[in-house]
Amino acid sequence: MDIFVQQIINGLTLGAVYAIVALGYTMVYGIIQLINFAHGEVVMIGAMVAFTVINALAAAGLPPLAVVLIGAGCAIPVCMLVGYAMERMAYRPLRSAPRLAPLITAIGVSIILQHLAMLVWSRNVLAFPQIIPLTTYTFLGATITGVQITILGLCLAMMAGLALLVYRTRLGTAMRATAQNPQVARLMGVDVNRVIAATFIIGAGLGAVAGVMVGTYYGVAQYTMGSVLGLKAFAAAVLGGIGNIPGAMVGGLLLGVVEALGAGYIGDLTDLCRYGLGPAASCADGGHFVLFGSNYQDVFAFVVLILVLVFRPSGLLGERVGDRA
C-alpha cells in the first residue's frame, strides 16, 4: 500500500510539471490554434538560466530558498522575452498563412532555440548545485520531500492564478474573446496582437517556472531536456483537451500518475512466471520472465496520446469541435 501511495506521489510531482508545461501549449492553441512546438525549449531555457544564476550564487552564502527564488526571478523574464520574441518574429508574420506554415515554423524555432542553448551552455549535462537540504516527510507510509511539496503547491497556486486571470480579469476576457473570434474581438476594440503576445508571455513565464522546478528537482539540466518534456506535456494537453485550461491541468496530473504507475507495475504485471506461462528455466526458484519492463516508461505518454486521438480527439474535457485537435 505504501508503495502504491509512493508511486502516486511520484506521479503527481511529475504530473504537476507536465501540467504547467501543458498550460503553455493549451493557452496558445486555444487562442490562435497553433501548436507551439518550441514551448518545450522555453522550459529548457528557463532551467538553463536558473542554473547559471543558482550556480553563480551557490557559494554566496544566501539562504537556499532565496537563491532558487532569484534563479526563478531571472529565468521568468528571460523566458517571457523569448516567448514574446518568438511570437513577434516567427508567428505574427504568419498569422493569416495556412495553418501548416506556423506549425513548421514552430518546429524551426524549437531547433534554433535548442542549438542556441547548446552554444551558450555547452552540450554537457549541467549539474545544479545541491543547495536545498533534503527534508523528508512521511505520509501514509510514503516519503515526500520538501521540494516535491513545494512543486505540488506551486503548481496548484499557479493553476488557480491562471484561472483567475482568464475568468476574472479584463485581459482574460479579451483572451477568451480573441479565442472565440479574433475578427469580432477586434471590432469590439480588443487589441488582438497585444492579447496574443500576452498569451505567449504568460505561457513562457509558466514554462520558466516549470524549468526551474525540473532543474532543482532532478538536479540536472541539458539543452535537449526540452524536447521529450515538451512532447509529453503536449500529450498531456491533448489528453485533457487541447485549448482547454482545466483540461491541461487534469491531463498533466493524470499523465504523470499513469507513467509512474505504469513504470512501477508493468514489470510485475507482465511477469509471465506469475501466470505459470514463462519458460521453466527462467521461472525456477522464484525467477522471473518479464515481457515489458520499466523501459516502457516513456512509451505510456505516447500510447495515451494515440488512444486519445483515436477514441476521443477532443480530449477528456474538450468540447467536441470538429476542426480543432
Add this chain to the structure above:
Amino acid sequence: MKNSKLALTLLAAAIGLMGCGEEKKPAPKAEAPKEAAPPPSIEIKIGHVGPLTGGIAHLGKDNENGARLAIEEANAAKIKIDGKEAKFTLVAEDDQADPKVGTTVAQKLVDAKVAGIVGHLNSGTTIPASAIYNQAGLPVITGSATNPKLTEQGFKVVFRTVGRDDQQGPAIASYLADTKKPKLVAVIDDATAYGEGIANEVEKTLKAANIKVLPREKGTDKTTDWKAILTKVKGKKADAVFYGGMDATGGPLLKQGRELGLKAVFSFGDGACTDDMTKLAGAAADGLLCSQAGLPPQAADKKFLDAYKKKFNVEPILYAPFTYDGANLLIEAMKKANSADPVKYLPELAKSNYKGATGQISFDDKGDRKDAEMTIFTMKDGKLAPIAIIKSGKTTDYAEFMKMAAPVAAPAPAAEPAKEAAKQ
C-alpha cells in the same frame, strides 16, 4: 574592352586572395624552412574518436588528451620510420556517443587515410565502427570500450588497453557480494550496449553467488526520473542496487534513491565512477561503490601524470592513461615494423609487449589486454577513493596493493612502475 575588364577583376581578386593567404599564415612559414632542412619527413595521421559534445564530453576530451599527449611526445622524440622523420598528427573526431555518428566518423577517418585509430570511447559506438575499420584493415585500439562483444567479433584489427565488462562486472559484483553480503539485489541499466553488458555480467556473478536478483529494470541514457523504478525496488526491499550506465543518469538515480529513503548500497560500473557523481547526487553520493577497469588514473605512471598535468592543466579524469598507451602502442608498432602501413605494422601491434603508463601491455588472440586489473572505488567526502584492486579473480586491499607495489616509494602515483619492476 570586356576582356580587359574581366582580366582586371580577376587580377584584383587574385591579389586579394594572395593578400589573405599571406596574412593568415605567418607562423607555418616561419617553421617551414626548419622542416625542409632535415631528411624527408612523412606525415602519419592517427585518428581519435570520442564524444566531444554531449553528456560525457568531459570523458571524451580526457581520452583525446591522452592520445594527443602521446603523439606530441612522439613528435618531440623525432622518430624515424623508413628512414624518414615521422610527423604524427592527431585527427580528432566527435562521435557524440551516438552509434550512427560513430560509423559516419569512422568512414571519414578511413577516407582521410589515417594509419590507425585510438577510440572510440563508448562500446555502443566502437562496436559498429570497428566493422568499418576492419573492412579498411585499419588497426583500432580503444582505451575505454569495455563491452566483451567488441573483441568477440573476430576482427583482427581491434585491440583494447582496458579490461572487459565480463571482468569488470564480476569484479564489482563479487566485491559487493563479499563485503556487503546483500540478500536481494536490484539490477538497473540504461539500455545501451555498455549498460546492458555490464549489468548482465553483474547479474550472472550475483546469481552464481546465490544472491537473489530482481527482474531487470531499465531506463534510457537520458532518463532523469527514476522514482517509479526506485519505489518499486524499495517495495521489494532490495538491499543493494547496481546500475549499469553513465554518471549523467546515475547521479539522479542515486539522489532520488536517497530521497525515497532507500537504504540499499548503490554500486556502479565505470561509466558512473567519476568525481562528477558528487556534483550530480550531492551528499547522497557518499558511500557508493563503483568499479573501473584498469587502475585509477592516480595510479598511472608518474611521468605520464606530470606530463598530462603540465600540458592540459587538469588531472586526467578516467581513461586518459589508456588512450595514451593506445596511441603509444600504435606508434611503437610502426617503429618496429619500420612502416606506417597498417598491413605491415598490424602483426607487430598484435605481438606488442609494451610498458605503458598503465603497466605492462600485451594482447591475447582476441585483442584483449592480458591480465587487466580492476579497481573498486568508494565515494568518501565527495572524492572517489580506491579501496580494492582485483586481478585475476583475487581481491587485494588498495592500501596493501600500493604497499606491495611500492615498498620504498610512498606516493601513490609512483607505485605502478615500481610494481612492474618488481614483477620482472
